[in-house]
């Protein structure tokens with residue numbers, strides 16, 4: 634039967650492999666560290682991304698390769714792509730691996746992003762701050778969950794701020810938003826696009842805490858958000874699911890960032906839609922028709938982070954609550970251990 638290769642064995646890779654299994658595919662997961670996907674994938678390779686023999690064997694064992702993690706080194710991707718197609722494509726990866734390239738791409742499409750400037754030194758930071766009151770300095774590569782960024786205000790010690798973030802970096806103007814939303818969008822191999830309802834996202838300590846649908850924002854913002862997401866996937870000739878994070882401001886929607894993969898803020902689709910984001914992604918990369926994004930329930934998704942895992946017995950006692958546990962070991966602070974989808978009635 635057909636086989637799907639997944640780069641990355643975290644919880645997203647695990648949920649992708651469950652969805653693929655349900656559709657009758659076999660999954661081969663490639664992950665440098667021991668991973669929770671190992672218990673559900675048909676096959677797990679634990680080897681670094683510079684192990685050419687392991688990468689070759691992985692690529693040769695599957696019909697298509699996808700990923701749960703956008704920071705796989707380019708040389709590993711080159712080798713894989715010489716053997717088997719990678720979906721979503723390399724351009725989507727190249728654009729989103731670097732915040733500067735990503736912002737250039739988005740603004741090049743005519744979309745609104747926060748004002749930004751490349752920062753390669755403390756002097757660049759001082760110049761980019763100019764007369765601005767506040768900004769956020771972000772590392773260009775490998776930042777997630779708010780890691781690799783620092784808030785900067787006029788009058789701060791710019792050398793100290795610059796030293797806190799791995800170079801090269803980008804300074805963003807601070808966006809005074811009233812809410813954060815995200816659109817989970819999918820594009821199929823035939824060019825069809827399907828988007829789920831935008832979700833309202835709340836963060837704590839830089840980590841996504843809850844996603845709520847419906848998002849409760851003025852109705853006119855919803856087509857705006859969906860059209861932005863659709864423009865992005867179409868421009869990239871994208872195949873698969875993408876997460877698009879947006880800030881809601883009085884002047885309209887500002888694109889914060891894109892993730893070329895299934896997204897934590899899309900987990901509510903597991904309880905709210907006939908075809909969830911994981912099945913949708915597998916359908917897209919496997920060349921099957923997409924499901925639609927129709928939502929049949931109101932849902933609050935809550936991440937179980939660190940010690941939240943101790944709440945599982947109480948959560949199990951709630952009716953209408955779907956529980957997902959990632960099979961990770963130790964519950965360290967800030968570690969995503971699972972999530973719940975609470976149906977709202």
Ligand code: ATP
Nearest residue numbers: 747769776777778779780805806807808836889890
């Ligand atoms: P993720 O885990 O979503 O990948 P990340 O580490 O890539 O997060 P961002 O999404 O860029 O980081 O920023 C994290 C959070 O910081 C945002 O959700 C938002 O709350 C806040 N933030 C980021 N950029 C700005 C900005 N320019 N203005 C105001 N707030 C911002």
Ligand code: MG
Nearest residue numbers: 776777778890
């Ligand atoms: Mg991010």
Ligand code: MG
Nearest residue numbers: 778878889890
């Ligand atoms: Mg983000």
